[in-house]
Amino acid sequence: MNPVFSELPNTIFDVMSGLARELGAINLGQGFPDDPGPEDVRRKAADAVLHGWNQYPPMMGLPELRQAIAAHYARFQAVDLDATKETMVTSGATEALAAAMFAVVSPGDEVVLFQPMYDAYLPLVLRAGGIPRFVNLRPPQWTFTRADLEAAFTPRTRAVLFNNPLNPCATIFPDEQLALLAEFCQRFDATAICDEVWEHVIFDDRRFTSMLTVAGMRDRTIKIGSAGKIFSLTGWKVGLVAAAPDLMKVISKAHQFLTFTTPPNLQIAVAYGLAKDESYFTEMRLRFQQSRDRFVLELNAMGFKPMHNHGTYFVNVDIRDIQGVDDTAFANRLVREFGVASIPVSAFYAQEPNRSTVRFCFAKSDSTLDEGLIRLRRAARAFGLRG
Numbered sequence: 194m195n196p197v198f199s200e201l202p203n204t205i206f207d208v209m210s211g212l213a214r215e216l217g218a219i220n221l222g223q224g225f226p227d228d229p230g231p232e233d234v235r236r237k238a239a240d241a242v243l244h245g246w247n248q249y250p251p252m253m254g255l256p257e258l259r260q261a262i263a264a265h266y267a268r269f270q271a272v273d274l275d276a277t278k279e280t281m282v283t284s285g286a287t288e289a290l291a292a293a294m295f296a297v298v299s300p301g302d303e304v305v306l307f308q309p310m311y312d313a314y315l316p317l318v319l320r321a322g323g324i325p326r327f328v329n330l331r332p333p334q335w336t337f338t339r340a341d342l343e344a345a346f347t348p349r350t351r352a353v354l355f356n357n358p359l360n361p362c363a364t365i366f367p368d369e370q371l372a373l374l375a376e377f378c379q380r381f382d383a384t385a386i387c388d389e390v391w392e393h394v395i396f397d398d399r400r401f402t403s404m405l406t407v408a409g410m411r412d413r414t415i416k417i418g419s420a421g422k423i424f425s426l427t428g429w430k431v432g433l434v435a436a437a438p439d440l441m442k443v444i445s446k447a448h449q450f451l452t453f454t455t456p457p458n459l460q461i462a463v464a465y466g467l468a469k470d471e472s473y474f475t476e477m478r479l480r481f482q483q484s485r486d487r488f489v490l491e492l493n494a495m496g497f498k499p500m501h502n503h504g505t506y507f508v509n510v511d512i513r514d515i516q517g518v519d520d521t522a523f524a525n526r527l528v529r530e531f532g533v534a535s536i537p538v539s540a541f542y543a544q545e546p547n548r549s550t551v552r553f554c555f556a557k558s559d560s561t562l563d564e565g566l567i568r569l570r571r572a573a574r575a576f577g578l579r580g
């Protein structure tokens with residue numbers, strides 16, 4: 194069997210959600226909202242299942258959705274895309290990441306990765322035959338320096354895989370960091386595969402800049418989005434890809450033999466959703482922000498040390514002061530003894546893991562959060578915090 198996969202553990206998200214189901218725990222691990230998602234968008238999908246086309250859609254995606262992607266990014270991120278040459282629909286951002294990686298990277302090419310990193314990245318790099326070069330982001334701001342990039346980029350660098358806003362750190366990279374990375378991509382002629390799935394899940398009036406709009410990056414960036422995150426419908430797995438025609442041509446060749454197409458009814462609904470008023474996006478952010486504030490306030494009161502959250506569904510807790518447990522032991526005890534599932538952040542590292550941070554998903558209803566908080570309070574007392 195291929196060692197890239199035979200030596201991999203099951204993804205931590207599935208492990209923790211499995212434990213939560215088995216133990217009846219409150220699941221603050223895997224990132225998905227309780228919210229059922231906008232009813233009008235779901236109704237569009239249902240109508241399309243009953244009355245629409247249920248055969249293969251075009252390989253690049255339905256024209257309506259490709260137009261909607263171009264219009265959406267023009268409206269929100271000042272990106273100017275030719276829908277027919279520069280957009281593509283995939284089965285989730287995960288498929289887009291695979292297609293981009295397989296299209297760009299040949300065996301022996303180096304790929305720069307930032308740790309902590311989403312757990313799909315490294316296996317995709319390795320399966321493409323790529324050689325990972327890691328940059329460790331520096332807490333608490335989770336940023337990198339010029340010296341970090343000098344150490345990671347070489348003449349063999351073919352690509353960089355960059356996630357912004359960043360899961361699990363819950364940060365948005367400042368524009369100066371984007372410019373610094375862009376400088377290195379240009380100097381080393383590297384392609385930036387940019388996982389921007391959290392682009393709309395940002396708080397406190399923060400702004401998000403797509404790498405596509407950074408000077409010098411328009412023709413060397415592959416932008417990846419996810420309707421699952423934009424509409425709180427994580428099971429839908431509709432990915433949105435934007436890239437210059439020369440890149441897109443090859444990415445589409447990889448996509449055609451990964452999944453080829455994505456359910457047309459979901460595509461119709463996502464096309465409708467992307468055109469929704471500004472107010473939908475503002476209200477979605479506000480709802481999550483309120484859950485975040487409620488969760489963080491209570492964690493602080495119990496004596497936990499929550500870190501900042503500028504975007505994503507996640508807040509990390511620093512457990513350095515809790516004696517005798519690393520993040521994995523803490524998460525295991527939390528789910529087994531106290532009935533709350535979380536994600537140990539060491540799962541996002543391939544080497545030199547940070548073992549003192551645990552990630553919680555706050556994108557939940559008030560009642561789920563309240564029950565989770567009652568259980569966390571018990572845990573806090575047992576771990577010697579205020580509780």
Ligand code: PMP
Nearest residue numbers: 285286287311360388390419421
């Ligand atoms: N990238 C990141 C950073 C994510 O957090 C996620 C999912 N949470 C994905 C990719 C996968 O997105 P999708 O479900 O659309 O495949």
Ligand code: GLN
Nearest residue numbers: 206207222223224225360
């Ligand atoms: N991206 C989600 C998270 O970070 C999980 C996605 C998955 O389960 N593959 O929690």
